Structures are given as C-alpha cells and as structure tokens.
Amino acid sequence: MHASLHDSSLLFTVAGDLLSTNVATVRADLLTALDRHTSATSVVVNLSAARTVDSQGLNLLISLLRECERRKLELRITEPQSQVHRLLSYLNLASRFGLPALVAS
Amino acid sequence: MRPTPQHGTILLVDDDPTSLMVLRVLVEQAKLPVQTARNGEEAIDYILGASPAKYEAVITDYLMPGINGITLLERIQQIDPSLATIIATSDAERNTVSSSLKMGAVDFLEKPISRTGLLAAIVRATNHTRRQRHLIGAENRLAAVASIQKRLAPRLVAANAQERTLDCELTTRACPINEAGGDFVTALRSDAGTVEVVLGDVSGHGVIEGFIAAYFQGMVKGMQTLGASPDQIALACNRFLLREWAQSGPDHLPSSLCAVFVTLDLNRSELTVLNYGCPAIRIFDRSGRSQLLAKQSSPLGWFEDLAPGMNRIAVSPHSCCYLWSDGLGDHARQVGVTPLALATRLLLSKPEQASSLFAAEGVRDDVLLARLRWFPSGTSEEDALPVFFEELRGNELPSIDALQGRLERDLTYALSQSAGTLHSLLLCVREAVINALLHGCEGRPDKTAELRVHYVAKARRVDVAVVDSGRGFTPPPRIDVPDLSGPGTHISLGCQLIYRLCPQVRYADGGTACHLSFELPLS
Numbered sequence: 150m151h152a153s154l155h156d157s158s159l160l161f162t163v164a165g166d167l168l169s170t171n172v173a174t175v176r177a178d179l180l181t182a183l184d185r186h187t188s189a190t191s192v193v194v195n196l197s198a199a200r201t202v203d204s205q206g207l208n209l210l211i212s213l214l215r216e217c218e219r220r221k222l223e224l225r226i227t228e229p230q231s232q233v234h235r236l237l238s239y240l241n242l243a244s245r246f247g248l249p250a251l252v253a254s
Numbered sequence: 255m256r257p258t259p260q261h262g263t264i265l266l267v268d269d270d271p272t273s274l275m276v277l278r279v280l281v282e283q284a285k286l287p288v289q290t291a292r293n294g295e296e297a298i299d300y301i302l303g304a305s306p307a308k309y310e311a312v313i314t315d316y317l318m319p320g321i322n323g324i325t326l327l328e329r330i331q332q333i334d335p336s337l338a339t340i341i342a343t344s345d346a347e348r349n350t351v352s353s354s355l356k357m358g359a360v361d362f363l364e365k366p367i368s369r370t371g372l373l374a375a376i377v378r379a380t381n382h383t384r385r386q387r388h389l390i391g392a393e394n395r396l397a398a399v400a401s402i403q404k405r406l407a408p409r410l411v412a413a414n415a416q417e418r419t420l421d422c423e424l425t426t427r428a429c430p431i432n433e434a435g436g437d438f439v440t441a442l443r444s445d446a447g448t449v450e451v452v453l454g455d456v457s458g459h460g461v462i463e464g465f466i467a468a469y470f471q472g473m474v475k476g477m478q479t480l481g482a483s484p485d486q487i488a489l490a491c492n493r494f495l496l497r498e499w500a501q502s503g504p505d506h507l508p509s510s511l512c513a514v515f516v517t518l519d520l521n522r523s524e525l526t527v528l529n530y531g532c533p534a535i536r537i538f539d540r541s542g543r544s545q546l547l548a549k550q551s552s553p554l555g556w557f558e559d560l561a562p563g564m565n566r567i568a569v570s571p572h573s574c575c576y577l578w579s580d581g582l583g584d585h586a587r588q589v590g591v592t593p594l595a596l597a598t599r600l601l602l603s604k605p606e607q608a609s610s611l612f613a614a615e616g617v618r619d620d621v622l623l624a625r626l627r628w629f630p631s632g633t634s635e636e637d638a639l640p641v642f643f644e645e646l647r648g649n650e651l652p653s654i655d656a657l658q659g660r661l662e663r664d665l666t667y668a669l670s671q672s673a674g675t676l677h678s679l680l681l682c683v684r685e686a687v688i689n690a691l692l693h694g695c696e697g698r699p700d701k702t703a704e705l706r707v708h709y710v711a712k713a714r715r716v717d718v719a720v721v722d723s724g725r726g727f728t729p730p731p732r733i734d735v736p737d738l739s740g741p742g743t744h745i746s747l748g749c750q751l752i753y754r755l756c757p758q759v760r761y762a763d764g765g766t767a768c769h770l771s772f773e774l775p776l777s
Binding site for chain 1: 651654674680688750755
C-alpha cells in the first residue's frame with residue numbers, strides 16, 4: 150500500500166485485494182500514515198487494484214471510516230472495480246464512502 | 255535407374271511430337287513404364303481413366319495450346335494431390351518456375367532436357383509420390399483403427415425387464431493426440447444386474463499403440479461377453495504382454511497396459527474396483543462427499559505376480575465415479591487446474607469438440623475420461639456434476655487465499671466463465687468457509703470443513719455446500735444495513751454479505767452446513 154499527501158488530502162493506494170489474510174498489515178500502514186500526516190483534512194482510498202474485498206476487508210474500510218470520523222476527516226473511496234463497487238452498494242455502504250449506489254438497497 | 259516390379263507409369267505431356275518422342279525413348283531406355291499425351295486435356299483423361307496408383311510422375315511442358323503446364327498442374331492437384339508433377343521450361347519461361355513450385359510442383363526441368371536431368375527428375379518425382387501415398391495410406395489405416403475404437407466404444411444396453419434397485423449411465427470423452435489413441439474404454443451390462451466398465455491405457459500414444467489398444471479393447475470386450483471375471487481378463491492381458499516382453503528385440507520397447515476394472519452391482523448397490531496402474535478412482539455421493547479408492551496394483555505386462563489392488567465398497571444412489579487415464583491428470587497439471595475441473599470441462603463439451611478443445615491447449619498425451627453414475631430405477635433427477643471438492647482442517651484459515659485461488663482457477667476453467675462472472679460466488683464461498691473454520695471448527699485442527707461444488711448444466715446453476723464437523727451456529731437474521739456502531743465481528747458481516755450476494759442461501763444441520771446456489775448468466 151502506498152500513502153502520499155496531496156495538498157491537504159491523504160491518498161492511500163491499495164496494492165491489491167483487501168482480504169482477511171492481509172487486513173492487519175494494511176490497517177497498520179493506514180494508521181501509521183494517518184499519524185504521520187496530521188495536516189490532512191481528508192482521506193482518499195484508491196481501490197483500483199482491489200479485485201476482491203471480503204468481509205474483513207469491509208471491516209477494515211469501516212474501521213477506517215470510524216477512525217476518520219474520530220479525527221474529523223472526510224473519507225472517500227475512488228476507482229473501485231465494478232464488482233467491489235457493486236458489493237459496497239449491496240451492503241448500503243457506497244454512499245458512506247462517497248460513491249454513487251449502483252443498485253437499490 | 256532400375257525399375258522395381260511395382261514401378262508406376264511416367265506420364266509425359268508435350269504438344270511437340272519430336273520432343274515427346276525423344277523423352278519417351280529416354281524413359282524407355284531406363285526401362286520405366288511410360289505413357290505420352292499430346293496436350294493437357296489428353297493427360298487429364300489418362301489420369302481420370304487410370305487405376306488410382308497407375309501414374310507415379312507427370313512431366314509436362316509448360317507452353318502448350320489449350321491447357322498449359324500450370325493449369326494441368328492445378329487439375330492434377332485436384333484429382334490426385336499425391337501425384338508429383340514436374341514442369342519443363344525454357345529460359346524465357348523462368349518466371350513460371352516459382353509460381354509452379356508454389357502451386358505444388360515437385361520440381362522443374364530446364365529445356366533442352368538432358369538424359370541425366372530427366373532421369374534424376376523422375377527419381378525425385380516418383381519418390382515424392384510414393385512418400386505421399388504411403389502417408390495417405392498410413393492416415394487411412396489410422397482412421398480405420400479410430401473407426402474400430404469408436405465402434406467398440408461403450409454403449410450400455412437398455413435395462414432388461416428384470417426389476418432393479420438401481421439404473422446407471424456411462425458418459426465417456428476421448429481425446430487422442432492422433433486420430434486413434436492408446437486409451438480405450440469398454441462396458442458391458444449383464445443380465446445378472448452388473449455393469450462392468452474397463453478403462454485401459456496402453457503405454458505410448460503412437461500409431462502402434464493405437465493398434466494395440468484396439469486389440470486389447472476387442473479382447474477385453476470379448477472376454478467380458480463370455481463371462482470372464484475382471485481378474486481373469488487382467489491375468490490374460492498380463493500373460494499376453496509378458497510374452498511380448500520376453501520376445502521383444504533390443505530395438506523395440508514392448509507396451510504395458512494400465513487398466514481399471516469397475517464392476518457396479520445394481521442389485522446389491524456395491525462397487526468393486528480392480529486397478530492396475532491407473533489413477534485412483536474417485537467416487538462422489540449425492541451430497542458431494544468424495545471418496546478415493548486408492549488401492550492398486552502395478553500395470554499389466556510388468557510382473558508375473560499381480561498383487562491384488564481391489565477396492566469394494568457399498569454405494570448409495572445418486573452417486574457417480576470417475577475413471578481417467580493418466581493423460582488427464584498430466585494435462586490438468588499443465589493447465590493449472592485439478593483433474594476434476596478438467597473432467598467437468600470435458601463432460602460439458604460435446605464429444606466431437608473435446609479433442610479440438612485440448613489440441614488448442616497443447617495436450618501431450620491421450621486423454622480418456624469415463625463417468626459412471628447410478629440412480630434409483632425410474633428416477634430422472636437432474637444430473638449434478640461435481641466440480642470442486644476440498645477438505646480443510648479447522649486451523650487452515652491462513653491458507654484461505656490459496657483455496658480461493660484454486661477454486662477460481664477450477665471454476666473459470668471447468669465452466670468456461672470469467673472470474674468477474676463468478677465474483678459473487680467466490681466471495682460468498684470464501685465467507686462461508688471462513689465461518690466454518692473460525693466458528694464451526696473453532697480453529698481446531700481436529701475439526702474439518704468440506705467445500706463441495708456441483709454444477710447443474712440444465713439449470714446453469716452452481717450449488718455450493720460448506721459443511722463442518724463443529725458445533726454449528728445460529729445464523730444471524732438478514733438486516734438491511736450492517737450495524738456500524740457495533741464491534742463489526744466477522745461472522746455477522748460475512749453472513750450479511752452472503753445474504754446480499756447469493757440468491758439462494760440455506761443453513762442446515764444446526765448451522766454446520768451452509769448451502770448456496772448461484773445461477774450463471776447465459777453466455
């Protein structure tokens with residue numbers, strides 16, 4: 150995973166799938182970057198490389214959402230692959246991450 | 255040049271009578287049978303009116319009134335592509351040389367034609383014709399062997415009037431590298447209510463092995479018909495091959511025969527398997543549980559003593575067993591899937607398409623597959639093909655990614671689907687397996703979880719069962735929005751994800767079994 154600050158936005162680029170087998174590592178990286186870039190006012194997670202996000206991957210995104218709310222940061226997900234976007238929509242999570250819902254709940 | 259007794263006739267074509275006479279004398283001096291034609295039309299008439307192998311070479315002038323040398327060559331290629339044609343040209347006609355060679359002429363002769371040049375060209379042409387005809391003959395003989403193999407292919411006769419507990423159906427797919435292969439399968443249904451299926455694999459996969467396989471196929475079928483038992487047939491084949499080994503010279507490696515004899519007793523619901531060097535037989539019951547019948551003996555033809563490799567088990571209705579030659583397992587490894595996935599893809603393809611499917615993938619050995627399934631008499635329940643089966647210990651959660659990778663590769667290959675089409679299915683299976691390992695098996699190595707995947711082709715439906723040996727659990731109710739304020743435990747979100755993505759979800763046996771069904775989109 151790659152983290153970089155653009156203006157006041159902290160951009161996370163996820164390197165691959167978000168799965169139960171790698172969420173612990175990704176979460177640690179996310180928290181480290183959040184602590185390092187305290188001047189950020191918003192967080193953007195680029196999911197273009199994630200073909201699959203499983204339930205633990207979703208839990209990770211939700212925990213990041215909570216963490217951002219706690220730090221008063223706006224969180225957005227960008228460029229999800231269609232199946233991941235559909236999954237977030239199915240679970241009524243798309244709008245929480247700043248994405249349009251693909252299907253009716 | 256000395257003509258052989260079977261030397262074919264040389265057909266000389268030229269519109270110039272003097273040139274034609276000179277050429278004729280030169281050929282006759284070489285004591286070769288010769289025929290002359292004054293133009294292309296006459297040459298075609300001679301070829302059409304002759305017995306198929308009469309002419310062995312045509313030497314024609316290029317520039318002739320009516321049909322010229324190139325046009326004559328085209329007509330000869332249509333009538334008999336094996337007949338070599340040489341075109342004689344002068345310096346001024348040099349540009350015709352390359353085009354005539356492209357058209358299939360074996361050679362060209364420069365005019366004026368010398369005796370030496372003519373005879374050398376005749377040797378090249380007749381050798382070419384003989385090679386071509388030998389090749390065509392070999393192909394025809396191979397096609398004849400293939401035809402015999404197809405005629406001997408198993409067709410289980412319809413059940414007789416006697417009442418049976420079970421009925422059965424045999425499906426086979428053969429993909430020989432050549433027209434005929436070294437693999438064979440034969441089946442016989444007896445009046446006593448048994449079905450005997452024999453799958454054989456002769457070592458090697460050339461033309462010779464094709465002939466040997468056809469021989470054994472007939473021998474096995476004949477002995478079956480005469481009521482010989484599987485072990486008697488195996489002994490006879492073994493004796494035959496051992497004699498071959500004893501008599502073989504240093505330049506010929508004799509064949510061995512891997513064979514598996516499956517006897518299904520339809521009255522006693524019992525399956526007996528004698529395996530001589532074939533891959534182990536796998537049986538699937540209705541629920542998708544799989545059992546490997548691993549006992550086996552060495553291939554036939556190696557040793558005098560045939561160590562017993564017999565498996566006998568009671569079977570339940572709506573089950574099936576798979577027999578395949580080792581070529582199937584080898585090709586599965588080559589394309590990176592399990593043999594069962596490869597078998598499913600074969601069974602879902604039309605028999606006549608199976609060979610071309612594998613040829614495109616670069617198959618390196620003959621592949622033969624037989625699937626025998628049995629069911630209560632008079633029933634017509636939908637046929638569910640097992641596609642994937644795996645058993646995991648309760649502490650194998652760290653290998654979930656590898657399992658998902660194997661499942662994705664197998665399903666996309668077996669069902670000819672893209673990973674995108676199967677995304678929901680793969681994700682739900684992952685969640686169901688994680689639930690089974692974490693909560694059903696509680697992560698304990700002494701507990702197990704099984705993943706069973708079936709495909710019902712008629713309904714284009716994939717049925718998945720994840721069954722664990724643990725204590726089970728009460729599935730949470732379906733909710734519209736995940737509770738983000740709670741701890742967000744894995745199990746609740748995983749189940750909600752399954753509810754959302756899978757059209758048919760059913761938990762059974764106290765939550766130890768999770769059944770999922772997915773319909774595949776029409777392609």
